[in-house]
Amino acid sequence: MAQDKLRLIPLGGLGEFGMNCMALRWQDDIVVIDAGLMFPEEELLGVDIVVPDISYLTENRDKVRAIVLTHGHEDHIGGLPWILSELNVPVYGTEFTLALAEGKLDEHRLLDDAELIEITPGARVTIGPFTILPVRVTHSLVDCVALAIQTPVGMVVHTGDFKIDLSSPDGRPFDLHAFAELGKQGVLCLLQDSTNVDRRGYTPSERAVRPRLDEIFSQAKKKLFFSCFSSSIHRIRIAMELAHDHGRKVAVVGRSLDNSTEIAQDLGYLELPAGLLINPGQIREMPDHKVMVMISGTQGEPMSALSRAAVNNHKHAKIDAGDTVVLSSRVIPGNEKAIYRMIDHLERRDARVIHDDGTQGLIHVSGHGSQEELRLMINLLRPKFFVPVHGDYRHLKRHAELAAGMELVEKVMLLEDGDVLELTRESAEKNGKVTVGRVCIDSGGTSTDVVEDLVIKDRRHLSEDGIVLPVIAINKRTGRVENAPEIVMRGMAIAEEGLIAGARQVVERTLEVSSAEEKADYGVIKEKIRNDLKRYIQKNTSRRPLIMPVILEI
Numbered sequence: 281m282a283q284d285k286l287r288l289i290p291l292g293g294l295g296e297f298g299m300n301c302m303a304l305r306w307q308d309d310i311v312v313i314d315a316g317l318m319f320p321e322e323e324l325l326g327v328d329i330v331v332p333d334i335s336y337l338t339e340n341r342d343k344v345r346a347i348v349l350t351h352g353h354e355d356h357i358g359g360l361p362w363i364l365s366e367l368n369v370p371v372y373g374t375e376f377t378l379a380l381a382e383g384k385l386d387e388h389r390l391l392d393d394a395e396l397i398e399i400t401p402g403a404r405v406t407i408g409p410f411t412i413l414p415v416r417v418t419h420s421l422v423d424c425v426a427l428a429i430q431t432p433v434g435m436v437v438h439t440g441d442f443k444i445d446l447s448s449p450d451g452r453p454f455d456l457h458a459f460a461e462l463g464k465q466g467v468l469c470l471l472q473d474s475t476n477v478d479r480r481g482y483t484p485s486e487r488a489v490r491p492r493l494d495e496i497f498s499q500a501k502k503k504l505f506f507s508c509f510s511s512s513i514h515r516i517r518i519a520m521e522l523a524h525d526h527g528r529k530v531a532v533v534g535r536s537l538d539n540s541t542e543i544a545q546d547l548g549y550l551e552l553p554a555g556l557l558i559n560p561g562q563i564r565e566m567p568d569h570k571v572m573v574m575i576s577g578t579q580g581e582p583m584s585a586l587s588r589a590a591v592n593n594h595k596h597a598k599i600d601a602g603d604t605v606v607l608s609s610r611v612i613p614g615n616e617k618a619i620y621r622m623i624d625h626l627e628r629r630d631a632r633v634i635h636d637d638g639t640q641g642l643i644h645v646s647g648h649g650s651q652e653e654l655r656l657m658i659n660l661l662r663p664k665f666f667v668p669v670h671g672d673y674r675h676l677k678r679h680a681e682l683a684a685g686m687e688l689v690e691k692v693m694l695l696e697d698g699d700v701l702e703l704t705r706e707s708a709e710k711n712g713k714v715t716v717g718r719v720c721i722d723s724g725g726t727s728t729d730v731v732e733d734l735v736i737k738d739r740r741h742l743s744e745d746g747i748v749l750p751v752i753a754i755n756k757r758t759g760r761v762e763n764a765p766e767i768v769m770r771g772m773a774i775a776e777e778g779l780i781a782g783a784r785q786v787v788e789r790t791l792e793v794s795s796a797e798e799k800a801d802y803g804v805i806k807e808k809i810r811n812d813l814k815r816y817i818q819k820n821t822s823r824r825p826l827i828m829p830v831i832l833e834i
């Protein structure tokens with residue numbers, strides 16, 4: 281009686297960090313939890329984002345009723361434009377989450393056709409056979425919820441990303457009572473965030489960074505640059521409050537920070553004293569000790585405001601000797617090289633750089649719960665079945681062991697993307713697999729911009745749109761560009777002489793307008809060349825070849 285089983289099908293996020301997406305199916309109704317993206321690893325150079333393969337959803341398009349979002353981080357909403365352009369279904373989310381999603385859909389001109397439905401913690405919504413209760417959780421972002429989903433076979437709770445923060449800076453703490461209540465009602469299956477399963481104890485509150493930041497702010501003698509993730513609304517709020525306390529005005533530099541700060545202000549998460557914010561253009565008019573620059577780019581992203589300021593190539597953000605630069609964030613694995621390269625540039629400008637290397641005191645806290653919080657949640661809910669979600673395989677495995685070790689859960693299921701878990705009131709069994717995978721997208725982010733899955737379909741893509749290799753010879757000792765750049769094009773049917781000559785000029789111009797420091801930073805210069813060439817080639821051929829700059833050190 282396969283029809284009487286609830287099916288849980290992870291399409292992304294179980295076995296990797298990012299592109300979280302989970303389908304829940306009862307007979308002919310499917311609800312999707314989260315629609316995330318993943319940022320590409322280095323081996324996928326030339327691709328902007330990675331999203332889950334949603335063949336399972338498009339093959340069952342008449343059954344998909346809705347996408348329900350837990351919170352507004354990119355790894356949960358970043359794939360929305362791509363999924364909605366394939367499959368236009370209603371999207372449910374909290375007010376703040378939808379505000380972030382709206383901006384994203386607007387960018388891709390999908391907003392007019394999108395149906396966005398607001399949910400609030402504590403208020404049930406019914407979608408097909410599912411009744412969903414959003415429950416307030418705390419995280420590094422605001423307005424985050426877990427989802428308690430009443431299904432025909434029992435209640436499934438998806439935690440979303442969470443930690444148990446009882447003194448959240450926005451005054452909206454983790455809702456322990458609601459979870460205790462769910463536990464009393466009985467939970468069939470718990471899907472829980474595995475991110476910090478390796479950490480003992482409890483994760484500190486978002487508020488815990490305040491004392492050390494306060495100290496740093498009082499020691500800063502000249503300009504203060506503060507960088508954190510643009511979605512870290514609590515952190516932004518604390519930094520701005522401290523700036524105000526220390527008599528500094530605040531300039532926000534960087535599009536993503538600007539955007540999230542504005543949304544946070546609109547929705548009441550950031551109440552700033554009048555006159556605190558100044559325009560980036562006003563930075564130079566202010567005495568150094570009277571200004572804080574809130575700047576984006578904690579991960580050393582080559583085109584970010586902070587990376588550009590670090591090589592002295594930002595119009596408004598000038599970093600001088602004696603300035604303080606605070607990176608209030610973690611180093612995301614894979615970004616080490618780029619971050620340390622940026623820090624080297626900052627050190628070369630004689631700025632005082634404070635980043636989270638373990639010696640600087642508490643300047644960053646994680647948004648995900650540690651072992652005791654995971655145990656606490658299992659204890660509150662006492663689920664019959666348990667499934668770890670959100671993590672690499674090793675995190676899922678550790679988390680499964682942690683849950684099994686508590687001897688409260690009847691059965692722990694270790695799932696990976698594509699596995700189908702069938703649940704009844706009494707049983708949980710894996711049964712079969714669906715198609716899953718990664719789809720690489722070259723900016724834009726809708727299905728028309730799909731570069732195709734590089735692993736499977738790269739040949740087709742290359743034969744249609746081709747590949748462009750700008751080759752630049754840089755003298756390692758002097759940092760000077762030697763010889764004119766070479767442009768190698770393959771698989772572009774219309775790769776004529778004129779196009780190659782034009783492309784060469786574009787690269788030459790990019791090199792001309794770049795500073796010596798930028799040229800010495802291959803990550804930065806490659807990204808600039810890639811962007812400029814992409815624009816040129818799209819304009820002249822309306823193609824999207826794979827562009828992979830090659831730097832030859834001579």
Ligand SMILES: [Zn+2]
Nearest residue numbers: 351353419441
């Ligand atoms: Zn998150």
Ligand SMILES: [Zn+2]
Nearest residue numbers: 353355356441
């Ligand atoms: Zn996440």
